[in-house]
Amino acid sequence: MTKAVVREVQTTVSQYLREIPGALGHMDYEIRGNSVLGHSDQGTVVINLTYEGERHLGSLDLPLTQVEIMCIGYTDEQADSFLKHYDAAMFRAGGG
Numbered sequence: 060m061t062k063a064v065v066r067e068v069q070t071t072v073s074q075y076l077r078e079i080p081g082a083l084g085h086m087d088y089e090i091r092g093n094s095v096l097g098h099s100d101q102g103t104v105v106i107n108l109t110y111e112g113e114r115h116l117g118s119l120d121l122p123l124t125q126v127e128i129m130c131i132g133y134t135d136e137q138a139d140s141f142l143k144h145y146d147a148a149m150f151r152a153g154g155g
Contacts (some may be wrong), residue, residue, distance in 0.1 A: 062138035063129045068149075071122045072108045075149075079106075082148035102132020104141065 068075065072093050079088065079095055086104070088097040097104035109125040128145070130138035 060134060060138075061129055061131045062133060062135065062142075063127065064142065066126045066128075067111070068124050068126055069114070069121045070124055072110050072124055074122075075108055075124060075126070078149060082145045084144065084148075101134075101137045101141075102130065105129045105131065 076090060076095070079090070083095075083097050083104070086097040086099045088095055088104075093108045093110075095104075095106040095108075097106070105128075107127040107129075109127075111123045111125055113120040114123045115121075128142065130141055133141065
């Protein structure tokens with residue numbers, strides 16, 4: 060089974076990639092360009108990052124990146140558990 064979520068975050072792709080190790084925890088992973096492939100006993104996590112430019116908010120120019128996360132081979136419960144941990148780690152890092 061595959062569960063997918065799409066989010067927009069106010070960070071650049073390179074900033075987001077720097078925070079990936081903490082978010083993936085014990086999972087083996089590899090970075091391929093703007094994508095991350097994580098491998099665990101439950102299945103595979105694919106994260107695709109797309110830089111969408113800057114959002115102008117008053118005098119601020121904020122970077123905007125679309126994040127697509129797919130949990131492949133996970134049950135709904137496993138995917139929800141992974142996403143909860145992932146979101147907590149990325150939120151602390153400013154990417155959520």
